[in-house]
Amino acid sequence: MSKLREAIQHKKFVITAELSPRKGTIVTNFIKMVHALKGKVDAINITDNQRAVMRMSSLVASYLVLREGAEPVFQLTCRDRNRIALQSDLLGAATLGIKNVLALTGDHPSAGDFPEAKPVFDLDATTLLQTIKKLNSGVDLNDHPLKGSTDFFAGAALTPQTQPLDPVLLSMERKIKAGAEFFQTQPVFDIGAFELFMTKIASFKAPIIPGVLLLHSAEQALNLNDHVPGIKIPEVMIQRLKNASDPRLEGIEIAVELIKSLREISSGVHIMTVGQEKDIPVILERI
Amino acid sequence: MIVTEKKPQHEVLESLRDYQKVFVIGCGSCATASKTGGEEECKEWIEELKNSGKEPAGYIVPEETCHILLLKSQIRQAQSASDADAFLVLACGAGVQAVSEATGKPVVAGLNSMFLGTTYRAGEFLKYCSMCGNCVLSYTAGICPVTRCPKGLVNGPCGGMINGMCEVDNTMKCVWVEIYERLKSQNKQYRLASITPARSYKSIRNLKIEPRKLSRKAL
Numbered sequence: 001m002s003k004l005r006e007a008i009q010h011k012k013f014v015i016t017a018e019l020s021p022r023k024g025t026i027v028t029n030f031i032k033m034v035h036a037l038k039g040k041v042d043a044i045n046i047t048d049n050q051r052a053v054m055r056m057s058s059l060v061a062s063y064l065v066l067r068e069g070a071e072p073v074f075q076l077t078c079r080d081r082n083r084i085a086l087q088s089d090l091l092g093a094a095t096l097g098i099k100n101v102l103a104l105t106g107d108h109p110s111a112g113d114f115p116e117a118k119p120v121f122d123l124d125a126t127t128l129l130q131t132i133k134k135l136n137s138g139v140d141l142n143d144h145p146l147k148g149s150t151d152f153f154a155g156a157a158l159t160p161q162t163q164p165l166d167p168v169l170l171s172m173e174r175k176i177k178a179g180a181e182f183f184q185t186q187p188v189f190d191i192g193a194f195e196l197f198m199t200k201i202a203s204f205k206a207p208i209i210p211g212v213l214l215l216h217s218a219e220q221a222l223n224l225n226d227h228v229p230g231i232k233i234p235e236v237m238i239q240r241l242k243n244a245s246d247p248r249l250e251g252i253e254i255a256v257e258l259i260k261s262l263r264e265i266s267s268g269v270h271i272m273t274v275g276q277e278k279d280i281p282v283i284l285e286r287i
Numbered sequence: 288m289i290v291t292e293k294k295p296q297h298e299v300l301e302s303l304r305d306y307q308k309v310f311v312i313g314c315g316s317c318a319t320a321s322k323t324g325g326e327e328e329c330k331e332w333i334e335e336l337k338n339s340g341k342e343p344a345g346y347i348v349p350e351e352t353c354h355i356l357l358l359k360s361q362i363r364q365a366q367s368a369s370d371a372d373a374f375l376v377l378a379c380g381a382g383v384q385a386v387s388e389a390t391g392k393p394v395v396a397g398l399n400s401m402f403l404g405t406t407y408r409a410g411e412f413l414k415y416c417s418m419c420g421n422c423v424l425s426y427t428a429g430i431c432p433v434t435r436c437p438k439g440l441v442n443g444p445c446g447g448m449i450n451g452m453c454e455v456d457n458t459m460k461c462v463w464v465e466i467y468e469r470l471k472s473q474n475k476q477y478r479l480a481s482i483t484p485a486r487s488y489k490s491i492r493n494l495k496i497e498p499r500k501l502s503r504k505a506l
Contacts, residue, residue, distance in 0.1 A: 079438075083485065105445040108437055108455045119438060126442040127485040141485065159446045167444050167467040170479040174442055178482055186446065229447045229454045 002099035002153035004043040014042040014268030021061035038070040045073040052112025077106025082122035094150035103128040133179035156180035159230040160197040184270045186230035187213035191261045207267040214273040215251040218242040256286045288317040289379040290404035290412045302395040310371035311346035314378035324377030344371040352382035359389045428469035435462040441483040
């Protein structure tokens with residue numbers, strides 16, 4: 001059974017961290033990072049060609065996490081695979097012993113380094129969740145029986161800082177109906193706004209693991225605000241980074257503060273970085 | 288209507304390289320409305336052919352260039368068409384293929400077919416329908432996400448919606464927000480709490496019979 005599922009069911013404040021597979025075949029640093037996080041986080045999310053930038057397969061990188069003795073969350077997007085390939089990869093993941101899947105629609109290829117690629121989107125996050133539910137019950141999407149079913153703990157993404165919020169909430173409701181058992185969110189920076197969001201979704205009773213993004217400079221923060229969907233870093237934080245003698249340490253400080261505040265209102269936190277994965281253990285020591 | 292755009296002139300002339308006598312065929316329907324294949328554009332090409340050292344054999348603008356039998360009779364009436372080396376067709380892909388089938392002669396496409404257009408006002412066209420063969424409009428407030436969402440999502444919005452806009456183009460409103468707003472104005476936004484199942488692409492992909500054919504015997 002998924003250790004992440006177990007931790008959430010036992011109302012433990014879970015900590016997940018995000019690692020990106022490398023663009024290339026040398027995984028030494030990736031493995032080092034897995035060891036740096038092992039035992040300190042409940043699970044490690046492995047991104048699937050995030051921002052549509054081509055990297056090593058998230059399935060293979062998730063397996064590397066598992067092989068090193070840590071718990072992966074296999075992120076799976078609908079951008080690059082049709083329903084045959086998605087189901088096929090899910091059966092493969094289950095066979096390798098991967099227990100957690102984060103079902104995502106995926107960024108459009110126009111955001112990445114192959115903008116000329118054909119976008120697939122045969123399924124979307126919701127119908128992918130339905131598919132996982134079926135695989136867990138022993139049949140495929142077209143109800144053909146499986147020789148051995150999967151046992152996935154399936155999650156979905158959520159954008160709590162987006163306006164208008166109502167269509168996002170309706171989308172969340174659909175994802176729960178489709179089988180989402182937990183949600184990991186886009187980075188949260190405004191605790192007050194997030195608390196309000198949590199009261200709006202209280203009736204769903206779904207475990208919410210809000211994202212905390214490690215910032216390392218004011219320029220990076222401004223750049224994220226301009227280019228990444230669903231990210232809204234408040235001016236006060238940008239000023240703090242700007243005025244800090246060591247912006248990297250200030251970024252860590254901000255992340256630690258956010259995590260401490262989120263302890264009171266959510267089921268856990270999901271730590272994300274933009275290429276600063278080596279600082280995740282530093283944050284973990286401080287919370 | 289089918290919205291078309293003019294191909295770059297050098298590309299058309301390159302395709303015409305092997306032919307001396309060229310007959311031009313426009314289209315009185317969509318390409319005329321698109322200002323790409325009406326009387327005026329046919330005349331422009333007649334001039335251009337002369338300037339390029341070719342012999343324009345004449346031109347016609349059939350009412351519907353995509354109607355094979357009508358087209359055959361009109362081409363038969365245009366005597367100068369019979370000794371043309373090639374036909375330059377200023378019509379959509381359906382029209383070009385109709386000319387090819389009606390004449391059996393070499394055809395050169397003068398236009399690119401862009402999309403099935405909804406006309407906002409004369410000369411302004413919107414891509415609202417992609418003729419997918421599996422219409423979802425009854426469930427989406429008469430706004431097509433298959434065509435108007437860059438991901439073609441039937442369960443939107445996705446995480447790429449930012450302040451109501453689309454991640455692919457931040458000047459474009461997220462079509463799922465438009466759907467939500469229109470449903471809300473009809474007090475039917477609760478519909479979005481239901482899952483739209485995975486779409487079937489059987490009707491538009493992997494066809495056993497190409498091209499698709501539809502016959503209405505009663506007409």
